[in-house]
Amino acid sequence: MTPRSTFWLACSLGAALLGIIARTLVAAEAPATGDPIQISGLNYALVKAPAGVAVMGHGDASSKSDEAPATRVTITRPFWVGVTEVTVAQWRYFTAATGYLTAAERDGAGLHLLKDKAGPKRVGLNWRNPGFIQDDTHPVVGISWEDAQQFCRWLTEREKSAGRLPAGYVFSLPTEAQWEYACRAGSNDELPNVAEYYWVGPSLPTHPVAGRKPNAWGIHDMYGYPLEWIFDWYGRYPGGEVTDYAGPASANDRNIIRAHHEMRGQNSSRNRWSTTGANQNDWVGFRVVLAPPPQPTSPPAPAPASPKK
Numbered sequence: 001m002t003p004r005s006t007f008w009l010a011c012s013l014g015a016a017l018l019g020i021i022a023r024t025l026v027a028a029e030a031p032a033t034g035d036p037i038q039i040s041g042l043n044y045a046l047v048k049a050p051a052g053v054a055v056m057g058h059g060d061a062s063s064k065s066d067e068a069p070a071t072r073v074t075i076t077r078p079f080w081v082g083v084t085e086v087t088v089a090q091w092r093y094f095t096a097a098t099g100y101l102t103a104a105e106r107d108g109a110g111l112h113l114l115k116d117k118a119g120p121k122r123v124g125l126n127w128r129n130p131g132f133i134q135d136d137t138h139p140v141v142g143i144s145w146e147d148a149q150q151f152c153r154w155l156t157e158r159e160k161s162a163g164r165l166p167a168g169y170v171f172s173l174p175t176e177a178q179w180e181y182a183c184r185a186g187s188n189d190e191l192p193n194v195a196e197y198y199w200v201g202p203s204l205p206t207h208p209v210a211g212r213k214p215n216a217w218g219i220h221d222m223y224g225y226p227l228e229w230i231f232d233w234y235g236r237y238p239g240g241e242v243t244d245y246a247g248p249a250s251a252n253d254r255n256i257i258r259a260h261h262e263m264r265g266q267n268s269s270r271n272r273w274s275t276t277g278a279n280q281n282d283w284v285g286f287r288v289v290l291a292p293p294p295q296p297t298s299p300p301a302p303a304p305a306s307p308k309k
Helices: 003-029 088-098 103-107 145-161 176-183
Strands: 037-039 044-049 052-056 071-075 079-082 170-172 227-233 240-243 254-258 273-276 289-291
Touching (some): 052 176, 071 176, 079 176, 145 170, 176 227
Antiparallel strands (some): 044 079, 052 071, 227 254
């Protein structure tokens, strides 16, 4: 073999090796492997969602007033999202470690119940006794937005102190963009056969988590009860293209809740509702993400009022 042939053979082998390395790196980012995180002691699992583009809302004639304009959100860094909502057992672990009392427990005011159409609170009810039987495998309900925030702050400090927190990441409630992106596993289309992913029909009382089919990223229960608290304040979508969108920095006393599509008779993960963040309801729980801290922005105008829950 001539020196020139040897040179070109080496170049070819080098290029092939670089290609293998590149494919390996891409595979390491793929959500199929999940890069799962298991929170020690808490027994809470999260799976990795790659950076990408989420589309919030609709832009067609079927859009609800607060689901337009459609907005493309570039998510610049990967994040991890809870495989399930936080369960009764996991919330109890938090309260045992911290002595934390929920707003419903501190006030003694009780919970709003879905069957009462969010009428007067039922005094004495809270996450320990939401008015129906739950066990440790059920999603915790009766948690206010601030209660959920306290859980995220505690988990962030706990994991940071133990040296298990990636640099530049915190535990938080998901933003609307993160939630929609994770719900549809990165797709812009609804999941096929949506009924396979949640308990069809009246689904209160709650059911054990992960009892239905997961999406392509291994995430359970993003359709169906309970609805889930979102980090964002309620506001109109900005439209166009934005980066790492996290809703308005302030707006009113209403926060976003997500998940269930039956309430509007529409099979869509894009449905959104708002409710006062201080409320405790028997149909609202939460899941957490591990992500860079959300950076709220200021949309041009408040969104139209959504059905109050």
